[in-house]
Amino acid sequence: MKEFLEGSRGVAEAVKLCAPGVISAYPITPQTHIVEELAQMVADGSLNAQFVNVESEHSAASVVLGAVAAGVRSYTATSSQGLLYMAEVIFNIAGMRLPLVLTCANRAISAPINIWNDQQDSVSLRDAGWIQLYAENNQEAVDFHFMGYRLSEDKSVMLPVMVCMDGFILTHGMETVDIPEQEKVNKFLPAYKPLYKLDTQDPISMGLLADPDYYLEARFAIQETLKSVLSFIPKVSEEFRNTFGRDYKDCLVEEYFTKDADKVIVAMGSVCGTIKEVIDELRKKKKKVGLLRIISYRPFPYNRVYEALKNVPRVAVLDKAVSLGAYAPLAVEVKAAFLGKKKSPKVTSSFVAGLGGRDITAHSIKEIFRKLTQTEVNSEFIDLKPELLTEEYGE
Amino acid sequence: MENRILFKPGHTACAGCGQAIAAHTVIEAAGSNTIVVNNTGCLEVFTTRYPETAWDVPWIHSLFENAAAVASGVEAALIYLGKKESTNVIAQGGDGGTADIGLQALSGMLERGHDILYVCYDNEAYMNTGVQRSGLTPFKTNTTTSPIGSKSSGNIRPKKPMPEIVLAHGIPYVATCSAGFIQDLQRKVKKALSIKGPKYIQVHVPCPLGWRHETKLTLEVAKLAVETGLYPLIEFENGSLISRRQITPKPVEEYLKVQGRFKHLINNPQDLKKIQEIADNNIRKYGLKAENPPKAD
Numbered sequence: 001m002k003e004f005l006e007g008s009r010g011v012a013e014a015v016k017l018c019a020p021g022v023i024s025a026y027p028i029t030p031q032t033h034i035v036e037e038l039a040q041m042v043a044d045g046s047l048n049a050q051f052v053n054v055e056s057e058h059s060a061a062s063v064v065l066g067a068v069a070a071g072v073r074s075y076t077a078t079s080s081q082g083l084l085y086m087a088e089v090i091f092n093i094a095g096m097r098l099p100l101v102l103t104c105a106n107r108a109i110s111a112p113i114n115i116w117n118d119q120q121d122s123v124s125l126r127d128a129g130w131i132q133l134y135a136e137n138n139q140e141a142v143d144f145h146f147m148g149y150r151l152s153e154d155k156s157v158m159l160p161v162m163v164c165m166d167g168f169i170l171t172h173g174m175e176t177v178d179i180p181e182q183e184k185v186n187k188f189l190p191a192y193k194p195l196y197k198l199d200t201q202d203p204i205s206m207g208l209l210a211d212p213d214y215y216l217e218a219r220f221a222i223q224e225t226l227k228s229v230l231s232f233i234p235k236v237s238e239e240f241r242n243t244f245g246r247d248y249k250d251c252l253v254e255e256y257f258t259k260d261a262d263k264v265i266v267a268m269g270s271v272c273g274t275i276k277e278v279i280d281e282l283r284k285k286k287k288k289v290g291l292l293r294i295i296s297y298r299p300f301p302y303n304r305v306y307e308a309l310k311n312v313p314r315v316a317v318l319d320k321a322v323s324l325g326a327y328a329p330l331a332v333e334v335k336a337a338f339l340g341k342k343k344s345p346k347v348t349s350s351f352v353a354g355l356g357g358r359d360i361t362a363h364s365i366k367e368i369f370r371k372l373t374q375t376e377v378n379s380e381f382i383d384l385k386p387e388l389l390t391e392e393y394g395e
Numbered sequence: 396m397e398n399r400i401l402f403k404p405g406h407t408a409c410a411g412c413g414q415a416i417a418a419h420t421v422i423e424a425a426g427s428n429t430i431v432v433n434n435t436g437c438l439e440v441f442t443t444r445y446p447e448t449a450w451d452v453p454w455i456h457s458l459f460e461n462a463a464a465v466a467s468g469v470e471a472a473l474i475y476l477g478k479k480e481s482t483n484v485i486a487q488g489g490d491g492g493t494a495d496i497g498l499q500a501l502s503g504m505l506e507r508g509h510d511i512l513y514v515c516y517d518n519e520a521y522m523n524t525g526v527q528r529s530g531l532t533p534f535k536t537n538t539t540t541s542p543i544g545s546k547s548s549g550n551i552r553p554k555k556p557m558p559e560i561v562l563a564h565g566i567p568y569v570a571t572c573s574a575g576f577i578q579d580l581q582r583k584v585k586k587a588l589s590i591k592g593p594k595y596i597q598v599h600v601p602c603p604l605g606w607r608h609e610t611k612l613t614l615e616v617a618k619l620a621v622e623t624g625l626y627p628l629i630e631f632e633n634g635s636l637i638s639r640r641q642i643t644p645k646p647v648e649e650y651l652k653v654q655g656r657f658k659h660l661i662n663n664p665q666d667l668k669k670i671q672e673i674a675d676n677n678i679r680k681y682g683l684k685a686e687n688p689p690k691a692d
Contacts, residue, residue: 050475063464066471068472069469092457198430
């Protein structure tokens, strides 16, 4: 049913339809509305789940780890510092091959403390062994939760999924969203049947010490699984289309006017909506511009990126995160997609924008297209305020 | 089923490990309908080196400090599945994983009222990483991070009062135990598991490696800690002291002199006096002095 909803409310409705038995979370802006909605559903009896109010994000992630290990589908959500505080457990959940869906309401990282949106939090945890899907709008944020559990709990995967949605922009934004019927969700997402669990009738040990004779293979197995997930996500996307009617194609990337484009921006998340608006406007003026939107940041679809961009002369990668002291994170991946390949863009420039909630406007996007010249730039910050850069400390 | 050995031999604990004796006792007392959640530490390392495990109950290890939180999730899942009434959940860890890095997770578990027994195996330092000082290391102990030297006579602080800290959460059951008094440990584990809600048991477990005593003396050393008043065996139900092991107090020197970690104190009357005061305070506080000496176990 189509409803005009806040993003957080939409996600809460989606999570409810996935019927987790255990939910645990710790308050952090801008994630809070999601778990407040879920707490209310549990309080009203419309969602049969154990809601565990914990003393920290470290424990929130640990509680859902324990609940999944005991064989129950579980859910948590966080943002920013909360995700970083969970980081140790985040790696652990993937290493223990436990299926889970976590919503990351993307937000900047301290210092300076800043509660507004960028993608530094989830991008910083890219190496943890999680599948990371970035939503452009609230419908995707909703749908990626169904797909997330479907992917995560598949026997061929058994890895956690992080659904990344831009904090405030999506979590607090009102959009019309189609919340599907329970029957359709049940058809797409069967009840969780754990491959292994803590069971007194069939005792197993989980989380063992792996010495140098075994550790390498355990990590290799995750790497191999994530490679195979690149071909599994499109299958799940097809199942999704067949059930719900919405088509995310391969659900690894989205190509928007890339075929004949001279200039393409590569980006993730809600900023892609703004980029599409700008492209529509520039296309009317016969400018050959396009967008390659990355949906699956982990696993990273190198071949799809190569195929989409190999004939594009100039590519601009827009990062809403920064790897301080190095090339921007998404730019590194895009450049890597062309290593050792026959074709590549003549120019692959990298831009950093929107950190700490600085608006990325249509003007910012046009500025990126304008700066995408013959000269390659790396990690160039867009929309800096020069007057703030002259302040000095001390003498 | 109940004749099954739940904690199998063949693990890799050191000779004379007090923690192995205590952990074995705890799980055998708890029985096979138990799920165990273990912090990182000696017990985890010596029982579950892949591809082997000593545990014949469902057992999980996640991280150093989160056993109490993981166990909270296991308990919530069991409630959801309708299996909590028939299943015990035990979270366990060492003194560092409990009183230092895991204190927040433990406090959360206690405050939320989960039906879980938390067992702290207190060997009074970070033994798994090489005998570094923890919050439960006793006053004046020589450890690798509270070494003795020309300006140091060991650990500068007394033990963190964990039984009092957990009691302050208003939980229904708190007890201290010792590897030297196995029947007392068995009884308290069974008693704890008969009570609904969060329970805390702290077991004093000698570590020959870290304490530097002869491996054959583990049980003797554990008993001496109790018999000197340095490790009172006490039991609280709903906040009230319901039992204490009464002793005919021995001088603390008898306990200290058999351990290398206290060797530097033996010819130091001032420090010995301070440690005797700790024991005397315990004896007064909990009424440990026997009117009639207790029978041996």
